[in-house]
Each structure stands twice: as structure tokens, then as C-alpha cells.
Amino acid sequence: MNSLKHLIESKKRFRQHQRDLSPTEKIRQLELLQRRYYSIMADRERSGGRPIPAEVKRWAEAQREIGIEI
Amino acid sequence: MTDITNLGPVIDVLADMRRIGIFSDYAIGGAVAGILYDEPFTTFDLDIFFFFVEDQTGLILSLEKIYNYARERGFVFDKDFIKIHGWPVQFVESSSTELWTEAIETAPIKSIDDRQIKVIDPEHLAAMWIFAGRKKDFYKIDKFDESKLMNADRLKDILVRFDLLTRWRTAQDAFSPEYRF
Numbered sequence: 001m002n003s004l005k006h007l008i009e010s011k012k013r014f015r016q017h018q019r020d021l022s023p024t025e026k027i028r029q030l031e032l033l034q035r036r037y038y039s040i041m042a043d044r045e046r047s048g049g050r051p052i053p054a055e056v057k058r059w060a061e062a063q064r065e066i067g068i069e070i
Numbered sequence: 071m072t073d074i075t076n077l078g079p080v081i082d083v084l085a086d087m088r089r090i091g092i093f094s095d096y097a098i099g100g101a102v103a104g105i106l107y108d109e110p111f112t113t114f115d116l117d118i119f120f121f122f123v124e125d126q127t128g129l130i131l132s133l134e135k136i137y138n139y140a141r142e143r144g145f146v147f148d149k150d151f152i153k154i155h156g157w158p159v160q161f162v163e164s165s166s167t168e169l170w171t172e173a174i175e176t177a178p179i180k181s182i183d184d185r186q187i188k189v190i191d192p193e194h195l196a197a198m199w200i201f202a203g204r205k206k207d208f209y210k211i212d213k214f215d216e217s218k219l220m221n222a223d224r225l226k227d228i229l230v231r232f233d234l235l236t237r238w239r240t241a242q243d244a245f246s247p248e249y250r251f
Contacts, residue, residue, distance in 0.1 A: 018109035019217060023180045023189075027075040029110040030102070037112045055158075059114040062153035065146055066076070 034059060038070055077116070078183030079155040083143075084118065085185070092135045096120035097177035097188035099162070099170075099195065104210050106180055106189050108217050115151060115158040119174050119190065121165050136161055169197055169232045193225040200229070200238050208241060215245045222248045 021029065038060055041052045052060070063070050073079060087093050098106070100117030122135070140152045151158040164170035173194035180189045190198070192214055199207035214220050229235045235251060242250045 015109055021110075023106050023182045024074055024184075026105055026110050027077045027102075027182055030105055030113070031075055031077075033110055033112050034114060055114045058148050058151060058153075058158050059156075061148070062146075062158050063156050065153055066156045068156060 035070055073183055075183050076156040078185055080116065080157050080159065081182060081185040081187050083154050084187070087136070087139060090139075091123050092139060093120045094123045095174055095188075097174045097190050099173065099190045099198065100160075101210065103190050103195055104192075104213065106182075107192050107195075107219050108213055111213070115160055117160050117162055119162045119164045119170055121171070121174065122163065133161060133163070169194070169201065169228075169234075172228075173198065192219045193221060193228050196220055196225060197228045197232060197234055200234055200241065201232075203237070208244070211241075212244065215249055218246075218248075220249065222251075225249065226251050 018026075018029070038052070038056055041056055044050060045052050060070055084093070084096060088096065097103075097119050098116065099119045100115075101111075101113035102116050105111060105113070136152070137147070140147065140154070146153045148158065151160050153159070162170070164174055173190045174188065176194070177188035177190045179186050196211050196214055199211050226235070229238050229251065238251065
């Protein structure tokens with residue numbers, strides 16, 4: 001029970017930390033999230049799962065067009 | 071200047087579009103605006119709410135000036151989106167919707183990658199999302215509720231003035247007591 005409470009408190013602190021980030025750092029975190037999410041979606045598609053969503057594909061193309069390998 | 075994000079160069083493009091007279095004013099809206107007030111979550115495009123410099127006449131709104139600008143600089147189109155420095159950007163002309171107009175005019179300025187840009191405030195965002203009424207819009211309002219980001223008095227004032235209170239009330243049982251009007 002204590003470890004669950006600890007986990008909940010840790011998550012709360014982490015989320016508050018995320019909210020307190022500067023705008024620049026939030027966008028940087030968002031761009032990292034985008035790459036991680038794309039990587040997961042691409043693995044899923046390669047393994048025979050659902051295709052990468054259209055909006056994510058569009059983003060990936062936009063990244064490639066500026067020379068970013070994802 | 072070393073860019074920390076890809077959004078910095080996008081802001082430069084928007085500032086240039088304003089400088090040469092395509093926009094008169096603009097602001098970031100949508101999910102990216104939400105992130106700038108709350109915590110990062112995944113979204114894959116950027117919504118820019120804007121006004122043209124010249125009043126648009128005719129029945130069909132023409133984004134020709136934006137498309138020409140993009141074409142001349144080699145930005146690629148994908149349906150409603152223009153891909154600018156790695157970001158799919160959707161331009162939303164806002165002069166015919168009073169809520170959007172006020173949202174842009176009153177948007178505070180934020181600093182991103184040493185550039186300044188207007189970002190629509192949480193109360194106007196919430197009103198725009200309740201107006202749109204999609205499942206993902208309720209999710210974003212819920213996140214704002216959880217983070218207590220909205221000033222309740224300011225929000226209610228906006229909802230009343232733009233005739234959205236009834237719509238808000240149909241959803242507000244899911245919100246915290248301070249956001250039930």
C-alpha cells in the first residue's frame with residue numbers, strides 16, 4: 001500500500017515538473033515524444049499490426065523532408 | 071543562434087509571413103497551445119489561427135497567398151497541411167468567428183527558442199474545444215481541469231458571451247466542482 005502511495009506521489013511530482021518546464025523545453029519534450037511514438041507505431045506496423053496513423057505518417061514525412069532520420 | 075527545437079524556425083516563417091503582409095495577427099492554438107500551458111503529450115501538427123491583412127471577399131476563403139508563399143520557399147503540401155521545418159502546419163482563418171477573433175487578439179506572448187509568439191490562453195482554448203465537441207477536445211479540457219489551469223470566472227464569462235454555457239453544462243458533470251456553472 002505504501003509503495004502504491006509512493007508511486008502515485010511520484011507520478012504527481014513528475015507531472016508537476018513537466019508543467020513547470022519552460023515553453024522551449026516543453027516543445028523539445030514534445031518533439032522527443034513524437035519520435036518515440038513514431039518508433040512504436042512503426043514497429044507495430046512492421047510486426048503486422050495496425051498501420052501508422054495518417055497524421056503520424058504526415059509528421060514523419062515532414063521530418064524526412066528536412067533530413068531528420070527517424 | 072542554435073535552435074533547441076524545430077518550432078523556432080517555424081516561428082521565424084510565421085513572423086516573415088506577417089512582415090510581408092500575409093497575416094495581420096496570428097496565434098498558436100490547438101493541442102500545441104495546450105501543451106505550452108500544461109504538460110507535453112503527443113500531437114503531430116501545429117494549428118495557427120490567423121487574420122489576413124485584407125478582408126476576404128467572395129464566398130470561398132482563399133488561402134492562395136499562404137500557398138504561394140509556401141510554394142516559393144519549397145514547403146510541401148499535404149491536403150490541409152503545409153509542412154514547414156518538420157512540422158505539419160494547419161492555417162485557420164479566424165475573422166468570421168468572434169470567439170477565435172477574441173482568442174487571437176487577447177493571446178499572451180510566450181518565448182520559444184528565443185522567439186516570441188502569441189499562444190491562445192487556456193480559457194479561450196477550453197471554449198474553442200467545447201465548441202468543437204470532439205472526444206479529443208474533451209480530453210484536452212479534462213487535462214486542463216486536472217491541472218487547474220483555467221480561471222473559472224474568466225472561463226464562465228467567455229462561455230456566456232459566446233453562447234457556449236449550455237454546451238459546457240452538458241459536459242460539466244465530468245469536471246471539477248469549480249468548473250461547473
